[in-house]
Structure formats: structure tokens, C-alpha cells
Amino acid sequence: MDRALGLLREIDPKASFGSWIDEGDAADLVAAGDAAAIRWALESLPGADVVVQPPEPRFRKLLVADMDSTIIGQECIDELADFAGLKREIADITERAMQGKLDFKAALRERVALLSGLEEDAIARCLAERVVPNPGAATLVRTMGVGGARSLLVSGGFLSFAEPVAKMIGFERVRANRLLFDGTQLSGRVEDPIVDARAKLDSLIEARGEFGLDPQQVLAIGDGANDRLMIEEAGLGVAYRGKPILTEVSDARIEHHGLDALLWAQGIRKKEWVRG
Numbered sequence: 001m002d003r004a005l006g007l008l009r010e011i012d013p014k015a016s017f018g019s020w021i022d023e024g025d026a027a028d029l030v031a032a033g034d035a036a037a038i039r040w041a042l043e044s045l046p047g048a049d050v051v052v053q054p055p056e057p058r059f060r061k062l063l064v065a066d067m068d069s070t071i072i073g074q075e076c077i078d079e080l081a082d083f084a085g086l087k088r089e090i091a092d093i094t095e096r097a098m099q100g101k102l103d104f105k106a107a108l109r110e111r112v113a114l115l116s117g118l119e120e121d122a123i124a125r126c127l128a129e130r131v132v133p134n135p136g137a138a139t140l141v142r143t144m145g146v147g148g149a150r151s152l153l154v155s156g157g158f159l160s161f162a163e164p165v166a167k168m169i170g171f172e173r174v175r176a177n178r179l180l181f182d183g184t185q186l187s188g189r190v191e192d193p194i195v196d197a198r199a200k201l202d203s204l205i206e207a208r209g210e211f212g213l214d215p216q217q218v219l220a221i222g223d224g225a226n227d228r229l230m231i232e233e234a235g236l237g238v239a240y241r242g243k244p245i246l247t248e249v250s251d252a253r254i255e256h257h258g259l260d261a262l263l264w265a266q267g268i269r270k271k272e273w274v275r276g
Helices: 002-009 035-042 076-083 087-098 104-114 121-129 137-146 159-169 197-210 225-233
Strands: 016-022 026-030 062-065 150-158 173-177 179-182 185-190 218-222 236-240 252-254
Touching: 002 026, 002 035, 062 137, 062 197, 076 087, 076 104, 076 121, 076 150, 087 104, 087 225, 104 185, 121 159, 137 150, 137 159, 150 159, 150 197, 159 173, 173 197, 197 218, 197 225, 218 225, 225 236
Parallel strands: 062 150, 062 218, 150 173, 218 236, 236 252
Antiparallel strands: 016 026, 179 185
16 A cells, blocks of 8 residues: 555655555545556556546446456357367457457357357357356446446347346346357357447447436446447446457456456445345
8 A cells, every 4th residue: 555655646746545445455545637647557566456536426327248258257159169169260260359350240240150050059058068257247236236226238249148147147138149040050140230349339328328327327347349439438447357459448457356346446345245
């Protein structure tokens, strides 16, 4: 904490310790100055996750989250590809798309086409055997829900995964792409319109308007290039283990802790957390 205050006082000589949220784990510090400069200074501390924000609003009323590599630790299409013996090939396309090096829609159609003929039961097996929530995901969603926040899982992945994940974690709503089938086999096609970066942004804006919220009352979380627009739109846009193309526009990034650290960012103590 002394090191953090020393760094802050190079920007604002009046920077001060505010209070512990959970003693020894999370604290509020108070400083004036450029938010980007403050964040840059504090992120030099090893093992520390930093959220620089104004005092209010502290608690966010809408949570919008990506699914793959954000709420869960996997890219579902890559894991599904493993059942077809194509994981390496498809994972390479996924990584380049998430880095922003490929057109998302074209990359999605290309990957889905490679899965043509895969039996539908591979999805259930993949869910049961491969899909694991990231640490703190359910605690974040459920605790915010108890506080009155609404939640939306919006994914460039597939409803076949997103709907069960949303139920498991506690999301109220879900939007994702729908795989098309020929009988019990994947057809190699995905239903239009595809949920891409623009669709994620539109989903956030629509939900915010429906609930009568200001932009600052929205928390959005993602990891890749197709989350960029919604991260920029949210009052607090967070990159979770994010790709460089996302971290450069996010308000904060989580690199060292679980998703439940975003409850500390909202001033919520561990004793108030609803464990997932």
C-alpha cells in the first residue's frame, strides 16, 4: 500500500488512503489526475489488479459479459473441434479472430463449416467434459443480482453452450449464435444474423435503454477483439485476461484475480458475496 501511495503521489501529491474494502485484499485509494496515468502507474505493482473510477456510481445496475474465455475458461468451438480431430486448425483461426486479425463473421463461418457432419451429442459431451466457469464468475453474477443488477450473457459463440452456461452461472438473459443441423449432425452452417461485435454493442444499448440506465451504470467484461465496441460503450469496460487489442481500450483489466474481484471494485465486501 505504501508503494501504491508513493506512485500516486508522483501524480497527485495529495493522494491518500481511503479505506479497506477487505483488509489485506482490496482497498480504496483517493487521487486526482488523469485516469490513464493513474492506472499506468499502479499497474506496475506486481500481482495487483487496478480499477480507476470516479466515486459514483459505485454499484453497476447492468452486467454484460462475453462467454468464451471470459465467463468460462474455454473457447467452445475449439473444444468442440477436438471431437472432430480439428482442434489445432480451428483454434488457430479462433486466436487470430480474437486478436482482431480476421473478420469475425468470415472466421466463424469458416470454423463452423469445418465441423460439418459432427454429431449433435458431441455438444452435450463437450459441455459436460470440457466447459468450466472461470473463478468468481457465478459469485459476481449472483451477488450483483441480489443487489438488483440485471445481467446479460452475449456471445459470439453458440446458444447450445450459452444457454446452459447462463443457467449455471445465473444470467437472466442470453444472446448467441444458433448452429444449424441436418438431422442429428451439424450442417456446417450458422443461422443469420451472426452475433458479432456490433450485435454485442446493440445488445448492451438495448438492455440499457430497456432498464432506463445511464451509460455509467453498465459494467461490461470481455477478452477479445469482438468485445471491443461493448467495452468502449460501457461505463466500466473490463478486459479479463484480455488480448492487447482490448486492453488498450478498456477502463480496467483483471489479470491476477478472479471475476469476483469486480465486486471489490463496486465496494462490496466478501461477507456480502453470494458464492457461486
